[in-house]
Amino acid sequence: MTCRDNGDYCGWDKSAVKGLAATVWTAAVKGLATEAEEKAEILRDRFRLSAVSIVESEVKKQGMEIAEPVVACVADLAFKFTEQLARDVELFAQHAGRKSVNMEDVIISAHRNEHLVGLLRSFAQELKGKEPAIEKKRKRSSKKKQSPDEGEFSAL
Template structure:
């Protein structure tokens, strides 16, 4: 399938997912939601996602990059303070986990051996030979 053929399918899948999420939230909050309202919410979510994609592309292009970074996503949410705060804390948690993982990997990583550790006293050329 070509990319142009996938776009309508992706849009439909997005809308179906958005409708099911909206209905699940309504059920969770003991509310009833009519079908036109849930479809309107799905359409609004799709339009927001499309606009977000355009904004992120422009942010990356402005920074002379071909890929979007997490900072671009945080910046794009500046119009919605609650969302921006949530994204910022999520981004900070990701950075903390990455730095923690990096420190753990550095601790596990092998260091250069000392000179006295470089030579194996039990080494003989015959020990390397495997028939």
């Protein structure tokens, strides 16, 4: 019989054991949160670098010049817009009773921009055209089976 089996805390104060357990749990949760925050920061940095690259490329195509603070501001705004868009489409999917986002959620998120909605709808149609045809399984009807001697019309 170990000290845990009989409710003894092996000479430790019960409150100290609970405090230690809470500390370990908090550290584990913070470790997971820190890891998630690190991944989010890496994603944010990569997104901003891509946005900066796109802005600089477009500015060069137009033969213009742009100040570095403006480029940083555009990259930051693009990231914040994308974060909001992600929250919106997630809410649309939840409202529809789904756990995952689909193309219709993205199209709905663009409802304020008719031109963008049109582009997204045509893009969605192109994607559907490229998709291999998948047969949907039909549910069996719940009609009562007829016996061989019963026809469509039964005698009354």
